[in-house]
Amino acid sequence: MEFAIEAKKLTKRFGHFTAVNEIDFSVKYGECFGLLGPNGAGKTSTVKMIYGFSPVTSGKLEVLGMDIMTNARDAKSLLGIVSQEDNLDPELTVRENLLVYAGYFRLDRKTARTRADEILSFMGLEDKANDVVENLSGGLKRRLTIGRALINDPGILILDEPTTGLDPHARRLVWQRLRQLKEEGTTMLLTTHYLEEASQLCDRLIIMHHGEILEQGTPAELVQKHVGRDAVEIGFTQKQKIPAELVNRFLNWGGPLVKSHQVLGTDLIIFTQQGEFLSAKLRKQAAVAKIPLAYQNLRPATLEDVFLKLTGEYLDAPDGKGRELE
Ligand SMILES: Nc1ncnc2c1ncn2[C@@H]1O[C@H](COP(=O)(O)OP(=O)(O)O)[C@@H](O)[C@H]1O
Ligand SMILES: [Mg+2]
Structure with missing residues (x-):
């Protein structure tokens, strides 16, 4: 057996x-x-x-x-x-x-x-x-x-x-x-x-x-396969959903560094193998283009991102202690 x-x-x-x-x-x-x-x-x-x-x-x-x-x-x-x-x-x-x-x-x-x-x-x-x-x-x-x-x-x-x-x-x-x-x-x-x-x-x-x-x-294979190593999270100052042309500007600046992306309300999450590089590049381009950002954050990609990519769902835990699916 x-x-x-x-x-x-x-x-x-x-x-x-x-x-x-x-x-x-x-x-x-x-x-x-x-x-x-x-x-x-x-x-x-x-x-x-x-x-x-x-x-x-x-x-x-x-x-x-x-x-x-x-x-x-x-x-x-x-x-x-x-x-x-x-x-x-x-x-x-x-x-x-x-x-x-x-x-x-x-x-x-x-x-x-x-x-x-x-x-x-x-x-x-x-x-x-x-x-x-x-x-x-x-x-x-x-x-x-x-x-x-x-x-x-x-x-x-x-x-x-x-x-x-x-x-x-x-x-x-x-x-x-x-x-x-x-x-x-x-x-x-x-x-x-x-x-x-x-x-x-x-x-x-x-x-x-x-x-x-x-x-x-x-877990590592799934993360690597679907989202890559790093996630660059960009928070916009808009109150509503970010306009598609704004998202596209960032994706174009990222060019081949962008493995995939997700838009969640006023956040854009870009997945990449080269987080540091992409993060610095986007920060600079946003400054040059005078696009105000609420925040920009670099973190390792997780299984959570894989789930989001596969289902389009992404939920926060009610206690705020890490996100969970419900
Ligand atoms: N005894 C049952 N009779 C009818 N539907 C059921 C029964 N048990 C579970 N289900 C349904 O099957 C689906 C899967 O349930 P479940 O296996 O408990 O999911 P999970 O454990 O992943 O939350 C749900 O839609 C649930 O309502
Ligand atoms: Mg169950």
Whole structure:
């Protein structure tokens, strides 16, 4: 078995509605593979088929070398699942949640206790072991859910939006743990609508939109392929959308340095391999032509720019802590 997960023409329909439309992808052993896309893209529908919770409508899906349609039980016992919705037992303590879950995998009591202690320590939950779950913060609950998914030492850890709803600090703590698991060689499949999360954690990813795969590759490959190395952001002083002739003047000044561009309201973003050079050139030309600019900024191009280029959508996170797709 070459791949941990292999999907071919994988499709999920709900009645006449197609949530996942003939997607192909494969996850290698030891990698962290990402499904990145906005809400409604079909990420949860895809992972629910992978962990045998929701039947495959059509196509082929192999998980750890097993056909998930015929071997759902066996495959499931080898997976660690962190579903999108919190399904801890709120009335039990942190440790009890781990022990009860261990029971589902038929771990003997001694092994279960040892495993629970290791997990409590790994997830930084030792001090909370005897706290009742309903009193925990969202971040602690998430850490417990992830820890619980490790109880059976899974062949693949599946995480559906592991940090959605967490504050930036709690999110960072989760990322640290996931990075550690990755270094230890855990195969992971992670869905997210946070671009930063995908670029921080995923070795390879697919970008999903309306049930289809728009692109796949490593974050760096996707950025290089679609937008290039740098982004020069130019803010105009106009109150309304920038006139096309103004945009064209800048693009002409950039000439062959311009790989592609996007106009967002009163901002023009130009993608290029030679950010420093282009940035200086445009600044000078704008000054000569006496075009006032609100600002001009040079930054590395990101996955976010790739998503924008592919979909024409580009959204700001409500908390202002980095942009996200919603
Ligand atoms: N049980 C269901 N019945 C009908 N439609 C569903 C069901 N589950 C999901 N959908 C629809 O499928 C699409 C994809 O949903 P989902 O897989 O949850 O996306 P994501 O996880 O990327 O946000 C959405 O339009 C959603 O409304
Ligand atoms: Mg989802």
